[in-house]
Amino acid sequence: MRKQMKRFKIAYIILAHNQPNLLKRLISQLNVEGSTIFIVHWDRKKKIKELESLKCITSNIYLVEERVDGVWGGISLVKATLNAIKEMLRLEFSFDYAVLLSGQDYPVKDNQFIFDFFQYSEGNLYMEIFNQFNCTKEWQKIVFSDRLGCYNLILETDWYRLREDKQRESLEKRVISKQGDNSQWKLIFDDDIVRRLKHKFRGCSFPRQLPPATIEGKETKLIAWGGSQWWALPYDAVNYIDNFVKENPQYYDFHKFTFIPDEIFFQTIIMNNPEFSRRVINHRLKYLDWSRDIKPMVFNDEYLNYFTSICLNPFFLFARKFETETSNNILNQIDTLLNNEKY
Numbered sequence: 001m002r003k004q005m006k007r008f009k010i011a012y013i014i015l016a017h018n019q020p021n022l023l024k025r026l027i028s029q030l031n032v033e034g035s036t037i038f039i040v041h042w043d044r045k046k047k048i049k050e051l052e053s054l055k056c057i058t059s060n061i062y063l064v065e066e067r068v069d070g071v072w073g074g075i076s077l078v079k080a081t082l083n084a085i086k087e088m089l090r091l092e093f094s095f096d097y098a099v100l101l102s103g104q105d106y107p108v109k110d111n112q113f114i115f116d117f118f119q120y121s122e123g124n125l126y127m128e129i130f131n132q133f134n135c136t137k138e139w140q141k142i143v144f145s146d147r148l149g150c151y152n153l154i155l156e157t158d159w160y161r162l163r164e165d166k167q168r169e170s171l172e173k174r175v176i177s178k179q180g181d182n183s184q185w186k187l188i189f190d191d192d193i194v195r196r197l198k199h200k201f202r203g204c205s206f207p208r209q210l211p212p213a214t215i216e217g218k219e220t221k222l223i224a225w226g227g228s229q230w231w232a233l234p235y236d237a238v239n240y241i242d243n244f245v246k247e248n249p250q251y252y253d254f255h256k257f258t259f260i261p262d263e264i265f266f267q268t269i270i271m272n273n274p275e276f277s278r279r280v281i282n283h284r285l286k287y288l289d290w291s292r293d294i295k296p297m298v299f300n301d302e303y304l305n306y307f308t309s310i311c312l313n314p315f316f317l318f319a320r321k322f323e324t325e326t327s328n329n330i331l332n333q334i335d336t337l338l339n340n341e342k343y
Helices: 020-030 048-056 076-090 111-119 137-147 165-171 191-201 235-247 249-257 265-271 307-312 328-340
Strands: 010-016 036-042 061-063 097-102 105-107 125-127 176-179 184-187 213-215 218-220 231-234 318-320
Touching: 010 020, 010 076, 010 111, 020 036, 020 048, 020 105, 036 048, 036 076, 048 061, 076 097, 076 235, 076 249, 097 235, 105 328, 125 265, 213 235, 231 235, 235 249, 235 265, 307 328
Parallel strands: 010 036, 010 097, 036 061
Antiparallel strands: 097 231, 105 318, 125 231, 176 184, 213 218
């Protein structure tokens, strides 16, 4: 067991869909009895019994009951995060900071450093932020014109995943069904057909704009903000997000048709509040390597000589993306660096 920290408390929200052994290693590394809590959202496509081994780490692991079937690019990652927040706020654990991680993250600082960092942050909010006036023309188009300015026709929330061969045959007919009295159209698909649907509907869009929201009792025109999905927020900001979504259901409904809304949803809520926007530090506190692909690189042995500098950088508390087998050597190296506390 790790040494007891001062009673500053951190709640970790972890969104995971694979790599259960890596998830176990992540939690073991971050666990400080009495001072940490872990809210784990395990993708609904996966069997919950895969996480049985987590019970032996700590009693402060809670699995989100209302699990979501994660679809990249859709509202599901936002929904999973909101469900985790709701679960976390129900618990009798008065956390000081909440940190949003993936199941393929890993700390590059030890717990003492992480706790000291947040304790001396004086309630600052850590998230990457930009708006259409302070980003490149490319990002203006990608985020504020394409993602926000148009309906995304194929990434609605309630997909029905069909598995059997006979059901797959119906998918080839591009089945569309009208659901209930709300006249909401939903596409029916599985993993095989979604790629074809995306290609078929690429470029199909209808213009739209963010709905107004009630902020501090006043109807307010929202200014859109974007940034990385990952953040670290104090309790009051997390509680505000939960209340904002309850009071402004139209905001959530709008993002059902936003492409990759998890990179817009939370930034826009926070940055339109005068109190919280003043406290935002424009940093996600996480190292990712986007240099070779449109997806973050999975760290392998090529990075063995690189992570010493990452562990020395005071603004990187975590890194992503790791896999159990591919990243085993580098994970061991990070553990050695953290145990030596050479930073």
